[in-house]
Amino acid sequence: MHVFEGTVAEASVRLADPGFVAQCAKRYAAMHGRPPGGGELTSWSESWPALVRVLVAADLHDLHLLLEYELPGSSQRIDALLLGRRASHLVAVVVELKQWTFAAPHPVGTGMLMVGDREVLHPGRQVGGYVAYLNDWVPAELELKVRGMAFLHNASAELLGHLRAHATGGPSAVYPLLGADDFPEGAEVSLLAGRLQCADVEPADRQAVDGFLRARHRPSxxxxxxxxxxxxxxxxxxxxxxxxxxxxxxxxxxxxxxxxxxxxxxxxxxxxxxxxxxxxxxxxxxxxxxxxxxxxxxxxxxxxxxxxxxxxxxxxxxxxxxxxxxxxxxxxxxxxxxxxxxxxxxxxxxxxxxxxxxxxxxxxxxxxxxxxxxxxxxxxxxxxxxxxxxxxxxxxxxxxxxxxxxxxPTQFRCGGSRTYLDWIDALLTEDGRAPVWQGTDYDLAVAGSPAELEDWIADHHRAGCSARITAGFCWPWDSPSTPPLRPEVSISWTDETGDHLWQRPWNSGADGILAGTDTPGRAFWATDQGGHQQIGCVYTAQGMEYDYSAVILGEDITWTPNGWQARPEKSRDHALHGLPPRQYLRYALNTYRVLATRGTRGTRLYSTDSATQKQLRRLVIGAGRHP
The missing domain is CATH 3.40.50.300 (P-loop containing nucleotide triphosphate hydrolases)
Known part of the structure; x- marks a missing residue:
């Protein structure tokens, strides 16, 4: 799929129409069920004309151009794909377009960069990935030869120099990084075409282009x-x-x-x-x-x-x-x-x-x-x-x-303890009729405060174990995706030593590997360095596991002598807003069951509701003796 398909000459004419980008956005929305973002529209408006100008200057009017071409078998899209022919082979040139004026090395990821607060692949590595992907998925009978380049039309010579140096010796160095200075006005057409990887590429006939567009892609x-x-x-x-x-x-x-x-x-x-x-x-x-x-x-x-x-x-x-x-x-x-x-x-x-x-x-x-x-x-x-x-x-x-x-039938988490899983399943049913915990094959206890939870997690982390704190979605989550994260999980309590306030941030909402120093992106909160310093939720913990798990039950469910009572008004999860208490209770109990079954070696529970905390302590008398 793509938002435009035609020759370079046709693209040049269409781009002169002020409504062209809006038409492409409409086609995108029809294909994907949602409109493109504002940043994407800006990119199209600025990058497409810049690319087409250099293609026209290189006298490549008759090559075929696809804009926003979606890779087969994937939702990822190539900014622009040129199609032509060399001898008997169809040739595809991957073009990655960037508006960057600044980029910095990534503190951790090899082949990655930081552009503002965004974590991105090096353009050469990104192009290389697309080239390899097409080689892996396009049917061999098409005899497709794939090339690639990145065009950073706003980049200074200094930035391009840094990016090229960053790629030296690695896979990113295979694909050229080009800026506006690489296409000086009045330069030889052959020079410009060569820099665009098209010096030996001729226009492909319609049959060859249609063969590429209609091909049934499959993994090689x-x-x-x-x-x-x-x-x-x-x-x-x-x-x-x-x-x-x-x-x-x-x-x-x-x-x-x-x-x-x-x-x-x-x-x-x-x-x-x-x-x-x-x-x-x-x-x-x-x-x-x-x-x-x-x-x-x-x-x-x-x-x-x-x-x-x-x-x-x-x-x-x-x-x-x-x-x-x-x-x-x-x-x-x-x-x-x-x-x-x-x-x-x-x-x-x-x-x-x-x-x-x-x-x-x-x-x-x-x-x-x-x-x-x-x-x-x-x-x-x-x-x-x-x-x-x-x-x-x-x-x-x-x-x-x-x-x-x-x-x-056999589980391998929670130390393989069938006793613990049966107990947590009994606890987190509507009537909550769990027996007093008597297991000896799993480290279970109730913490006296969130600070105690955190100390327990920190001790295991220092010992080289993986350990995380999770909580029900009962606190605001308005923090930005990158540090400094706001300490929105806020719990106060009073004990014999006085009044206390404990505040910590939720896990980052960033999509990348790293949101900031010692702050992993959300998909890697459960596994990467620094995740123990943020509070996870069911959406970042589900499917994951770690050695030791601390779980904070919020006031969205509370214990009563008749079983669990749901309080949907205490939830901050927009996906559950408006549910009646009985229906909300089902999802809340499932949520806490997920959170309480992530730890392979031990779990600590704590409730912010005093009656629930008292009931948990009654059920887990004398537990927590394991190391």
Whole structure:
């Protein structure tokens, strides 16, 4: 998909029309279901004319130009793509456009930069990624030769010099970084065309361009082999016991279904720590080894997607991606097997459906041969999300698909303590009738204050363990994405030593790896340096795990002799606003269950409500003796 397709000459004429960018924005909104952002519109208005001027000056009028070309199998877009021909080969030139006037080295990330408060890839590395992506996804029969460059039309010679020096010796150095000074007025046409990677490129005929646009993209064999090898050798995706048995059972279900006509659903259920994500990743790796494979690993959770993609590497882009409401491109009904992890987080809008079953799932199964979903019904935390085993079974039956169910009985989180998981499940049901804790195989206790929680977390962090604090969404979250973060989680209490106030920031909302020094981006709060200094929420903790977990229960749920009482008015989560107490309670209990099952070795609980805190202390008498 793209917002403009035509020759350079045609683009030059269209850009003279003041309404051209608005027309492209309208086409973008029709394709993506949302309008482009203001910054994006500004970029189009400034960068497109700058590019087309140098293309015209280089006498490349008849080359084909695509603006905002969406990569196959991905939601990522190339700013501009030139298409032409050299001898018998189709040639594509990737053009990354930047308006930068300033950039600084990234304090941590190799091949990355800071532009203001934004964390970005080096332009050369970005171009290289797009080139590699096209090589990995465009069908070999097109015989496409891919080149690339970055055009920083506002950059000074000094900035370009720094960026080129930053790229020296690395993969970013392969692709030229060009500025306005590289296209002086009156320069030889051949010189300009050479700098644009087009000196030997001739116009392609319409048939060749249409062949590129209509091609059914799929992952190449070399891409699948790289991803398979990485997953197979990654310690985080090793399976044991019931996990490996489930993996083999999934393959058996897949094999049994693909022998028949496409249209099959496999549901894999399991509680926290049963290894759903590890199994999904390992099955993806197994599928990548198969000849003619076309698998995908999707998750509605951007946090989980980014963590898996980082573990597997850049090659996995397109094979591993976040599922929102738009389906991945490049799926094929006859060959595609889609693994959907965290299916309970999928946006299924059960309260606003126009049909009996989730539109997202019905569209997805129409596009693939087999759909494998991993879910835990008690991790549904929003009314707009979720599905159930029963619903999936009925969907398969109604559509005439085969259906298989695999349950994962053994969990490997929380020290493998079935006692703790049973206890937390009993505690976080509506009646809250949990027994007094008597477990000896898991470190559980109730903290006397948030300061005590923080000291416990800090001690484990200094000992080299991973440890995090999470809380219910009961405090404002208006902080900027980058430091200094506001200390919005604010708790006061009184004890025998006097009055106290404890304040800490929520995790950063930044999308990148790093939001600032010792402040990871939201997707990496649970794993990266500095995350223990911010408070996480269910959206950054779900799907993650760490050694020690401290959980703050807010006043959105409080204990009474008749069980849990919901107080939706105490919640700051906009996704839950307006829910009646009984309905809110379901999502709140699921939320705290998620938060209380992240710790592999120990958990501390604390409630800001005095009656709830008293009840927790009564249930956990004498606990917390473990190191």
């Amino acid at each position: 064999g070399s891409l699948l082999a790289r991803v398979a090898d990485t997953i197979e050798g990654h310690d985080g995706f090793r399976l044991i016991g019931d996990q490996d048995k489930a993996r083999q059972t999934i393959h058996g279900a897949i094999e049994a279904t693909v022998r028949e006509t496409p249209g099959h659903v496999v549901a894999v259920t399991g509680g926290p720590g049963t290894g759903k994500t590890a199994i999904a990743a390992r099955v993806l790796g197994d599928l990548c080894f198969k000849e003619g494979a076309n698998p995908r690993l999707l998750s509605p959770s951007g946090t989980l997607t980014q963590q898996i993609a980082r573990a597997v590497g850049d090659s996995a882009r397109g094979l591993i991606s976040t599922l929102t409401t738009t389906l991945p491109r490049g799926l094929r009904k006859d060959t595609s097997i889609v693994l959907l992890d965290e299916a309970h987080r999928a946006r299924t809008d059960p309260l606003r459906r126009h049909s009996e079953f989730p539109d997202l799932f019905t569209r997805l199964i129409r596009e693939c041969a087999t759909l494998v979903l991993f879910l835990d019904e008690r991790q549904i935390v929003r009314p707009s999300e979720g599905t159930t085993l029963d619903e999936l079974s009925r969907l398969a039956q109604a559509r005439g698909y085969t259906f298989a169910h695999i349950d994962l």
